[in-house]
Amino acid sequence: MSAVTSPVEGVDLAAVARWMDGAGIGSGPIADIVAISGGTQNVMVRFTRDGAGYVLRRGPLRLRPASNKVITRETRALRAMAGTDVPHPRLIAACEDPGVLGDAVFYLMEPIDGFCAGQGLPELHANGAGVRHQMGLELARAAATLAAVDHVAVGLADYGRPDSFLERQVPRWRSELASFDALDGYPGPAIGDVDGVAGWLDEYRPVTWTPGILHGDLHASNVMFSRAGPEVVAVVDWEMSTIGDPLLDLGWLLATWDLGDASRDFGGCLMEAGDIATHQELIAAYAETAKGGRADRDLSRIDWYIVLACFKAGIILEGTHARACAGLAPVETGDRLHHAAVRLFERAQHIINA
Template sequence: MQPDWLSPDVVDLAAVRRWGSDAGLEGPITDVSRIGGGTQNVVLRLRWDGRDLVLRRPPEHPRASSNDALLREMRMLSALAGSDVPHPGYVAGCTDTDVLGGVVFYLMEAVDGDNPGVEVGEPYRSDAAARHAAGLDTAAALARLASVDHEAVGLTGVGRPEGFLERQVPRWTKHLTSYEDIPGYPGGLLPHVDALARWLEEHRPPDAPPGIVHGDYHLNNVLLSRDSPGVAAVVDWEMTTIGDPLLDLGWLLVTWPSPGAEPPTGAALAALGDLPDPDELVAHYGTVSDRDLSAVDWYTVLAGLKFAIVIEGTHARAMAGQADPAVGQRLHESAVAALEKVAAIAGS
């Protein structure tokens, strides 16, 4: 039955059920609830054919690239099956855009775990050692992802790994400039951008062996196990590609909570304290991965620049009346804080 709060124009459960019968899923769809909200992907938790599943489709007002992003997610999760990377199990995907009125969607196994950005339970609330171990495992899980042979698991042709690092600064500074086309956004509101861009170009490390890049790896995009301290699943794969996996490590470091500062991610876990510091994360990553970590500061600075530019987009849209002003201002402040953080690393 279609819940009153869920418009059939967003997810028509009857259409999904008809599609599912061809995919081997039988019986009614029940216990439907929405996870998250806003302008991000539509994510529903539901029960179907005796299984707890999650359905993901693009936002209610999809962007031109939304279907491609979901198709990448499908391919990535399918490829990771059987690996030691903690991830939701891929169940089935629909590439026929006629089923849901113009968008693709897919189903994955629901993962019971705590989101560190929202709320954590036991063992994390009462055990400092558990919090510290879970923090370290975010680095270990990322290192395991970087160790996957992407060609062996069928991901040849995903992304453009050749010249990946060389493209990053021009791509993201151009992306920031594009916000000036949004009505009401004057541009020039982020500090240090030009100096950081120059520093990154002057200190770019040699190309490393390509691998899987999650693209948005931080505490809000992992679920922590409720059985033992560690990562139960890495989620939200919409920015995944093949490139230099150390950019993910830089992203984790630049978004990692700092004592005495507003945490950009992982607020619920960070409030309890006793997390590893960035140096511990890098060292623990190195116990799992054989990648050269000598230029980790460079990757952290690049991640900070990219992170700031990405989230500034919401601020730009808010100034045009296209997003919540309070959210836009909060993300702008986070963008500025990230740039200040990496400017100190780069000496800018």
């Protein structure tokens, strides 16, 4: 085949084509190459070959020690979703040979005919208050649908460590926050009362819960919505998925929902347009979908899960700010995500005070 010039740094499409040849995936030249924006880390590119569409996903240009493991885990999660009712991109194939793309593993998935609410709204959604209101409810229902999946039955029994999952969260993320101090130029976390929020989480932690699949980063910018209506057509970005307490996904959705001037990375275009569902309506939609099934859990402690989501998400976002201070990430991105971390801790504190 002729040489392929990729417009996406870190993706040698000629090498990808050779790998596809060996795997028996299509033939002929790669065409219609488009870089997919969104997120702050992983690299994605869309292309066609032999009349079929593909999306390639790999880790960030600057691979971290766990980047390839994360991509491999995403591959496994998507493979497990096949045959379930969870909307997701269909996995086509995975390359676990890091030599193909210069030390980065990757996978191919089918393109999704949909849009990300964080990047803009089609005319139907921009002009339809009722459609926007329903989008949030559909997202809550998608969370309940995922929580209903039997992780053992789909082959994910060893995908995470559910034992003491909730007990591990606060020390795990406090340790992560402390690790940022090793980055040159980072002044330390000025994001809120970390100790106070951590203490509250430890004091009021639920004693009993039911393990299940946790997406880990479920918010309005990590799903694709239908162009023809409010439905969620795919839950994407499975890099933080594990086996844990699925109610944290609902807490995460509520923590990041309508976060004011920090909503940009959590479906900002949808939030800015207004007429969106309230927190109570999202909880009710989740409960209605979950009723009578594996996802039918006690929602009376949902505020605790929202606070935990604020705590965890805030620390994760502050990590990008810390890396930006050390010259390892764009300063603008670091500043923006630091602001979001502050807003998340403010939301946590508001719930605690209430």
